[in-house]
Amino acid sequence: MNHNVLPKNKQNFKSVEALARLERSMIIPLLPELLEWLQEMNWPIAAEIVDLLSKYKSETIPHIKTVFSQSDSIWIYNILAYLINKWDTDLVSILSSSLGELAHTIDIYEDTDLLSIEILWKVMFSELENERLHILNTDIGQIVNYCERNNKLLMQKDQYQNSLRRYEEIEATIRSISAFT
Template sequence: MENLNLYLPKDKYDFDSVTVLNNLENSKVILLITSLLEWLQDINWPISTEIAKLLLKYREETIPHVKEVLNAKDDIWKEWCLRYFVMELPDDFIIEFKDELIRIAYDPTKGEELEEVNETAQMILELIKDR
């Protein structure tokens, strides 16, 4: 069996791996989504936005993993997932996050408030309200 982890970026400057991932079979990339999502923990890493764009190609498969992040405790990771993944989705996919967005927007944890994740959730809810 092929070791798919060989396709994962080795460091925050590994754009070559991102290029390979963009050309890899869908079924292989799907198996790597959880590991790829970890690159959104710090959007200041140079490859992070490229990884976010890659994950947007696998919307349906990535959504459950992003929901896990939104229900976990890493508030900065939540912010980056909302800004660089959820906010970039078409409305019919954003709706799948409605419960998480409402909870974060109107009943945030102290950490979510401190990192202003609640404001991002409110902004996303406003975007889809008008459409």
């Protein structure tokens, strides 16, 4: 593993450019160290690192799971907002249990719980909703079969929808309290 090519500081754009030219086999062992640059998105090279990591989505998943098991909510938020939020359904579904755990862990500082729910909702449940609407518009008789087939996901969807509603109510309460102070 050649760690000499890793950025030495937050202004080291040349290093990121050099990394982008390397073969996949040389980048993959460096993914954990590259993910560390997402700990602070204000660092000048952070966006460049996101672009680089976007080429190694499936390879970053085990390392992302490791980050999710830690308590650095800013780092987790940055990975969710700037990396995973752009992924397609197949990749997000691999992380669905980790995202589910984040969704159930209230984070009053960075809202990683809300962002996890939003990602799950957008990616996982939009297809489910599209299928439901298609059935309702084409063959209503299939709705029972749809519900039986997707029972677990539908229950999960309801749970996340209730969580989102609860968070919205909390936000509204906080806003109304803030208006009085």
